[in-house]
Each structure stands twice: as C-alpha cells, then as structure tokens.
Amino acid sequence: xxxxxxxxxxxxxxxxxxxxxxxxxxxxxxxxxxxxxxxxxxxxxxxxxxxxxxxxxxxxxxxxxxxxxxxxxxxxxxxxxxx
Numbered sequence: 001x002x003x004x005x006x007x008x009x010x011x012x013x014x015x016x017x018x019x020x021x022x023x024x025x026x027x028x029x030x031x032x033x034x035x036x037x038x039x040x041x042x043x044x045x046x047x048x049x050x051x052x053x054x055x056x057x058x059x060x061x062x063x064x065x066x067x068x069x070x071x072x073x074x075x076x077x078x079x080x081x082x083x
Contacts, residue, residue: 005066010053012049014045014049017045020045020048020049020052021045021048023048023052024038024042024047024048024049024051024052025038027051027052028041028051031051038051044072045070045072046070046071046072047070049070049072050068050069050070053068054068
C-alpha cells in the first residue's frame with residue numbers, strides 16, 4: 001500500500017528550560033520510563049522536546065511519526081537603537 005511521507009518543521013522558543021525538563025520527565029514516567037531510564041536516555045533540551053512533541057503513533061489519527069530530530073540553537077537578539 002503506498003504511503004505519503006510529510007516533513008513537518010516547527011520553530012519554537014523555550015522560555016523556561018526547567019519547566020520543559022520537568023514536563024518531559026513527567027511524560028517519560030507516564031510512558032512507563034522510570035527516572036533512571038529517562039536520565040540515561042536524556043542528553044539535554046532536545047530530548048525533552050522530542051519526549052513532549054513526538055507521540056509516535058496516535059490512535060485512530062491515520063498517521064505515525066517515523067522519526068524525529070531536534071536541533072537546539074541559541075539565539076542572541078540585539079536591541080536596535082532607534083534614536
């Protein structure tokens with residue numbers, strides 16, 4: 001059976017890294033991972049985002065996420081002096 005593969009990109013801003021880490025840890029527990037297993041899998045913020053944003057197979061939604069990656073880039077915004 002043929003399938004359509006779609007690439008979906010998202011740019012998001014993280015305002016509270018600790019809240020993100022804590023939420024991902026909570027989601028990992030709900031997925032059946034104990035704290036030690038999650039800690040051994042987690043290498044940083046990118047894994048937190050994948051844990052929260054990649055549900056894998058969504059029941060009866062007609063799709064599954066085959067692979068997810070995350071690249072974290074620090075952005076320093078400079079104020080522009082409008083004098």
